[in-house]
Amino acid sequence: MPSSRVHIVGLCGSLRKHSCNRGLLNALKDQFSSEVVFTIADLSEIPLYNPDNELPYPDSVLALASMVNQADGLVISSPEYNLSYTAVLKNTLEWLSRRSLGAHLAGKPTALIGTASINVAVSQSHLRDVLLALNLDVLTRPIVQIVDTEHDKFDDLGNLIDVDTVNMLIRVRDALLEAIG
Numbered sequence: 001m002p003s004s005r006v007h008i009v010g011l012c013g014s015l016r017k018h019s020c021n022r023g024l025l026n027a028l029k030d031q032f033s034s035e036v037v038f039t040i041a042d043l044s045e046i047p048l049y050n051p052d053n054e055l056p057y058p059d060s061v062l063a064l065a066s067m068v069n070q071a072d073g074l075v076i077s078s079p080e081y082n083l084s085y086t087a088v089l090k091n092t093l094e095w096l097s098r099r100s101l102g103a104h105l106a107g108k109p110t111a112l113i114g115t116a117s118i119n120v121a122v123s124q125s126h127l128r129d130v131l132l133a134l135n136l137d138v139l140t141r142p143i144v145q146i147v148d149t150e151h152d153k154f155d156d157l158g159n160l161i162d163v164d165t166v167n168m169l170i171r172v173r174d175a176l177l178e179a180i181g
């Protein structure tokens, strides 16, 4: 991949096939020009973190670290599970935080978006705390916390169908590109 292009990596906290959070990431990806390489990472092969089995790092973890290192910015979208973000995402962040893995997180501009059934603010607050501990440069605005109680913002395949949310994502795009500089 040519280094002059902007690279963005999306991390989705849900492994569900028709995940609305992946739908949100896909809708955000659609807002960028073709000059931006936007890759949604596959977290389905990341094993549960266990210090006893850390080395050698699994191929899936090495591939993710390499993708993150090439990224100029990150976008994380997670549902809320029991008033926090998901174990899938927490597990991924635990791997990425391991110093010898060499994933360069510090200072990386990172936008948070997310959708859940009735509430997503608490989970994003938890996530924000952990990302600050990892020294990521987490954007404070815009806040994108999409509540879909009426099931009218996503179709059955998890595709975003709500124009107001698309407009919010355009603001995320602009904020992220500005932070990347």
Ligand SMILES: Cc1cc2nc3c(=O)[nH]c(=O)nc-3n(C[C@H](O)[C@H](O)[C@H](O)COP(=O)(O)O)c2cc1C
Pocket (backbone or CB within 6 Å): 014, 015, 016, 018, 019, 020, 021, 022, 079, 080, 081, 082, 083, 084, 115, 116, 117, 118, 119, 120, 158
């Ligand atoms: C274990 C579990 C816990 C959940 N807890 C919450 C919750 O605390 N708040 C909420 O709004 N939705 C909760 N939900 C609903 C999910 O946020 C909702 O199904 C969301 O659409 C899942 O995201 P996805 O479509 O990206 O998979 C929970 C779902 C599961 C499976």
